Amino acid sequence: MKNGVKKVVLAYSGGLDTSIILKWLGDNYGCEVVTFTADIGQNEDLAPVKDKAIKLGIKPENIFIQDLKEEFVRDYVFPMFRANAVYEGEYLLGTSIARPLIAKHLVQIAKETGGDAISHGATGKGNDQVRFELGAYALMPDVKVIAPWREWDLNSREKLLAYAEKNGIAIEKKPGKSPYSMDANLLHISYEGLVLEDPNHAPEDDMWRWTTDPKLAPNESETIEIEYKNGDPVALNGKALKPHEMLDELNKLGAKHGIGRLDLVENRYVGMKSRGCYETPGGTIMLKAHRAIESLTLDRGAAHLKDEIMPKYAELIYNGFWFSPERVMLQALIDESQKHVNGTVRLELYKGNVFVKGRESKTDSLFNVDFSTFEEDAVFDQKDANGFIKLSALRFIIAGKSGRKF
Template sequence: MSQSGVNKVVLAYSGGLDTSIIARWLQDEYHCEVVTFTADIGQGEEVEPARAKAKAMGIKQIYIEDLREEFARDYVFPMFRANTLYEGEYLLGTSIARPLIAKRLVEIANQTGADAISHGATGKGNDQVRFELGAYALKPGVKVIAPWREWDLNSREKLMAYAEAHDIDVDFKKQGKKSPYSMDANLLHISYEGGILEDPWAEPEEDMWRWSVSPEAAPDQPTYLELTYEKGDIVAIDGQAMSPAEVMSYLNKVGGDNGIGRLDLVENRYVGMKSRGCYETPAGTVMLKAHRAIESITLDREVAHLKDELMPKYASLIYNGYWWSPERKLLQQMIDASQERVNGVVRLKLYKGGVSVVGRKSDESLFDANIATFEDDAGAYDQKDAEGFIKLNALRLRIAAAKGRSMG
């Protein structure tokens, strides 16, 4: 046993500067064996080069896994059944990826007999909370090593000096100009922080955006899509059956081509500070609009309204890292039960940054044209019934007004 009490640690490893330094730092400071875990969750970059980098640092157990389908099927799609938005805007692209990574860190720790897990999240952000709450929920006695809360490498210059001193290969030393933004990407979104974005008054530079054209540069002709739903999930686009990950990849491409999914946001982090970030979420933007449309004809009114009331709590649980909590699981059971009859087809028009619903149909539809019509309804609805309905609902208002309490 090493002096630190840690013989082996599983590191969430991207292959970038920070986690490459962490891998070496763990070896030097904890005198332990390091196992690396690299997840492909649709970030759009090759993950295999992480293997060579890990080998160069003497890492013997290297896990590189394609988790795109699991991520889409078991995390993103369940979240979208709830029409989830944090603080009314954010589609939780970063938040929803963390519980899956935490789960695999714990599983690999169990498989390899590791004593600890480690991550590259900073002490200022939400991700440290998400990773660690997930890990503790799944492996209560696990030790978590968070280097950013321990070391003194608190600047880019110190990190670069450490990399040079320890002969750590850093890609951008060879590539020249580095992006000024801190970026995180997966199948659901790409996020941007830092640089000029730290000034909430500064408009993002156009060349920052990577997944979408600007709405002004989008095609002059709209794109139409038909999304087929089964139990609240998209199962086909334009009649073509697709897996969850395929759905998201396709919608990211067609949505981005039409300038859809850009967001400039100041959010409230769980740790207490406000943070300005920009996001591109083309697939998520389309999915949210379409899901609400299919629910509009298949869900009972009170069920739909109850879901809307509970959604902010559900969103906060995901944002704050409580995916594995009993309360999130309980909410998920209710949400999933509501989706049993959310089946049908939604037709959308994508045009210059906008998503419009132009049609919806379902064999489960609660929309009754015979009742809703402005034409002769042939006795399907007795309009005289509305008088008693209104008077009963006005009773408390009339009593208050009679007592002189209707104003102020």
């Protein structure tokens, strides 16, 4: 037992890195190891994960595999999309938003099994180490965190492979497996490394795994309708869907039409810039649709305030502060704004694009044609604009009379 650690819960994917960590924890900490694997829609067969953990010496009762897809979308993705959250103008936060959920369940399992530590496979260069650990400390202040990448000397693929071979850890070579560093969940899939480390090198065409090349997408567009209630999508083409079902269906539609590809150089929280590529087909559709229904139902002041706080909200999620008081405060404000965001949006999908074709709210629309029409009306006195403009310009008039130049 090292540093007083008796039992550690490891975020375990079954891949090379976390399989090595599993063995390394036992060797270096002499503690009992519990594994936790989250199904958040990464579209992988997780059945072999249990067998592999057992082969590496983990007791069956210490292996946890949980289907969290509905919780992920309902309690994390949807609240984030109510805010229209986009980091640095483009990134829809697909990796960022999954980490607090995983941290929450790591801590829950630690509490259930009597664990006093958690462990993860995030490197010391990335954002994920921060996201996992801030979440864990927020929910279990006394938890110990073991981050092997910040402790061991296995800092190259060659050393990892040598350690695996020495300790009898099977290295599976799956046909067609991407060589990129990837992260996937129901919201997105990301790619890093290899040629992408040169920001001027275009992604290879065969890198993309979800979406159709927009140039090869169907030549016929497709029109869909999304119904919103309190800011969340609840029905697609008239069919009610659970949150994770909604995102899954939108992913399929978006992928079919080549929607949601992104090539981005972003600023990591730890300080350096990194280049990554993302596919977020369903999320791209949802963002467009949500802004469309808000344009009809949100008051101007509320809408503009939301747009002002959105970058801060997005930055909090990106940096790992989901469980912070400030994010919770902002969420309460955002959710309050969504009480009247009800109605339907009609969208056309075509070769990588999402076009709004119409929006309607029978109960909460603030669009009043009596006031906005270009035709003759009986409710708006255009002479009122004289005083409105004069009062708005008064400070300019006073400054101009004083000789001030702009």
